[in-house]
Structures are given as structure tokens and as C-alpha cells.
Amino acid sequence: MWLGRSSSCAPVEARTVLCSILPQFNNHSQQDAQELLLLLSSTLHDDLKKVGRCKIRFSKHQLRRDQHRNCASTLGESTIVTKLFEGQLSYMTVCMQCDHQAHSMQTFTVLSLPIPTNTSKCSIQDCLSLFFEQTLLTGADKMLCSACELRRETAVLTCLDKPPEILILHLKRFGCKGKNQVKLRTNVVFSMKLDLSLFLSSSEQNTSYSSYRLYAVVNHAGQLNMGHYTALCHNTLTQTWHCFDDSEVREIPDSHVQSADAYILLYSRKPFRKPKIVGL
Incomplete structure (x- = not known):
């Protein structure tokens, strides 16, 4: 290519x-x-x-x-x-009884973001804030405290310890309404530029290290079990956006990138550079 x-x-x-x-993908099902x-x-x-x-x-x-x-x-x-x-998340757990702290790390390639409920429109920053907000584990979810040696209510703080070069954000559009699984049609407004500095760990507080630019979007139109995927991709050399819809590829204006059908967002941290490939 x-x-x-x-x-x-x-x-x-x-x-x-x-x-x-x-x-498992060798068929024509959704x-x-x-x-x-x-x-x-x-x-x-x-x-x-x-x-x-x-x-x-x-x-x-x-x-x-x-x-x-x-x-x-x-x-x-x-x-x-x-x-x-690949990026890295940092987790800090705090025992609500004795304040004992424990730290752990987890690598990721895709961040699956929850969508705020009871709203028809939100921003990608709202989804990120919901993902990184402090959570409290109670009841059956209580964690074993190594200091107390008992299961205690535990606060969990999540932050971004190592931002990836390419950030893939997946919007969790499939949820439950009663006993039925449904597609969440919330219009998630996203921007061409994204700053993750609010979610970085203290050791990574560097604005240039957390600034991203959107370069591709995967859209899903339709229902939970039936629909159609399209992709929008930015050509950095020509500074134009294109829509890939099966065999049809067409240039689109920047204003058409934003869509309520957005499912996966791809952001790049560094400016695009033409790869050094023999014969290119």
C-alpha cells in the first residue's frame, strides 16, 4: 500500500x-x-x-x-x-478503614469508555472523566486489605501513567435497558484535538506528552444486531478527510467528521511523518 x-x-x-x-470472522453476520x-x-x-x-x-x-x-x-x-x-494505567487502592494504600499497573491498547446515562448528548471529555473518576468498592466488591487482613470498603483511583503514541478510544455503546441489550445512541461530541493532562499521574504531568490529534473515526449506523460500519480517515499530507464506505471512497469536509454514530476514535500523539521505505 x-x-x-x-x-x-x-x-x-x-x-x-x-x-x-x-x-469467527469468516461469515457475513454482524x-x-x-x-x-x-x-x-x-x-x-x-x-x-x-x-x-x-x-x-x-x-x-x-x-x-x-x-x-x-x-x-x-x-x-x-x-x-x-x-x-500500548499505554499504561496506574491504580491506587485505599482501604477506607485504615487508609492503607496499594499500587498496581495495567497495560492497554484500547480504552473502553462508559457513556453518561440519562443524557442525549455529552462530550468525549465527559466519557474520559467517568472512566477516571474515583470509585468505591462496597458489599460483595470489597477488597482484601493486606494491612487489616479483612475485606474492607476500598476506594480506587485510576490515572494514566504512560500515554500511548496512538490512543484508541472505544465508546461502550452497547448497554442494558431492563432485561434487553440496547444500543446507546448518545451523541458523543469529540474534538480534533484532545488533551489528557487532567488524567495523567503526577509523574507524567507534561502537556506536550498528552496532546493528541484525531486522525480516524469508525462509525456504526444501525441496531445492536444489524448495522453498517464506515471509516473516516485524515490524510496528513493533503490535509483532507475521506470517508471509506465499502468500495466507495470520497473526500468529505471537516464539518462532516463529527457524527452521533461514532464508535471508535483514533488519536495520534506525534505529527505524521512519511515512513522511510525503500522504493517509496
Whole structure:
């Protein structure tokens, strides 16, 4: 695709390969774009790790033992997928009885954001604030306090410890109304620029480190079990937006990017740079 040897690129071949690896998508039923994105990135990461290990084995006779160990550590677990998409959340739990604190970390590639209830319109900042707000675990959710050695009511504080290069925000549009699952049609207003400084841990309070620009949107139109996906993508070289709707690709004005059908938002932290690929 980057070499541009043809005027267009149909993703049929990529889908065929994908379905051979992930057979659950080898049908024409309604599928979830966020689930596909997670499985695709995970599968690509696993394959790239295998390539890294092969390189290590190939070069082991040329490296001293300590160099080989460092190479294995770097190539074995880190890939372009983790470097671009992986971020880290920090959790602090506080026992409401003795104030004992405990810290833990969790990596992520997609942030699934809750949508505020009882409203027809909100902002992406509202969804982020709801995700990062302090929660209190009570009743059956009480946590075991290592200091008290008893299950206690626990406050949980979440913050962003390491922002990813590419931030993927997934809007949790599928909820329950009574006993029925429904699609939440709340119009989530998002901006071209996003600042995450309010949600960073104290060690990462750096505005330039938390400023993002929108470059793609996945829309879902329709019902819970029947609908249609389209994608909006920004071309940084031409500074234009395009809508990808099956075989139809058309340029759209910036004003058409905002939509109540938005399902996945993709933000980039760094300005786009043309990749250095031989022949490009």
C-alpha cells in the first residue's frame, strides 16, 4: 500500500488471510469492530515476536552472551504494535478503614469508555472523566486489605501513567435497558484535538506528552444486531478527510467528521511523518 503501485487497494486479500487465522470472522453476520481491532493487533504482535526471536537465533553466534540477552529482552516482547498502541494505567487502592494504600499497573491498547446515562448528548471529555473518576468498592466488591487482613470498603483511583503514541478510544455503546441489550445512541461530541493532562499521574504531568490529534473515526449506523460500519480517515499530507464506505471512497469536509454514530476514535500523539521505505 505504501509503495503505491496501484491507484487503489482492496482489503479482500487481507480479510482472507485474517479469516484463516480468526475463523469467527469468516461469515457475513454482524461483527464488532473493536473486537476485531483487538484480535488483529494481538495476532500481529504475536507474529512479530516470532520474527524477533528468529533474528535472535540467527545472530546468536555473532553476539557475546550479555549482548544476546539484551537483544532477546528487547526483540522478544516489544514490537511496533506495542510501541505505537500500548499505554499504561496506574491504580491506587485505599482501604477506607485504615487508609492503607496499594499500587498496581495495567497495560492497554484500547480504552473502553462508559457513556453518561440519562443524557442525549455529552462530550468525549465527559466519557474520559467517568472512566477516571474515583470509585468505591462496597458489599460483595470489597477488597482484601493486606494491612487489616479483612475485606474492607476500598476506594480506587485510576490515572494514566504512560500515554500511548496512538490512543484508541472505544465508546461502550452497547448497554442494558431492563432485561434487553440496547444500543446507546448518545451523541458523543469529540474534538480534533484532545488533551489528557487532567488524567495523567503526577509523574507524567507534561502537556506536550498528552496532546493528541484525531486522525480516524469508525462509525456504526444501525441496531445492536444489524448495522453498517464506515471509516473516516485524515490524510496528513493533503490535509483532507475521506470517508471509506465499502468500495466507495470520497473526500468529505471537516464539518462532516463529527457524527452521533461514532464508535471508535483514533488519536495520534506525534505529527505524521512519511515512513522511510525503500522504493517509496
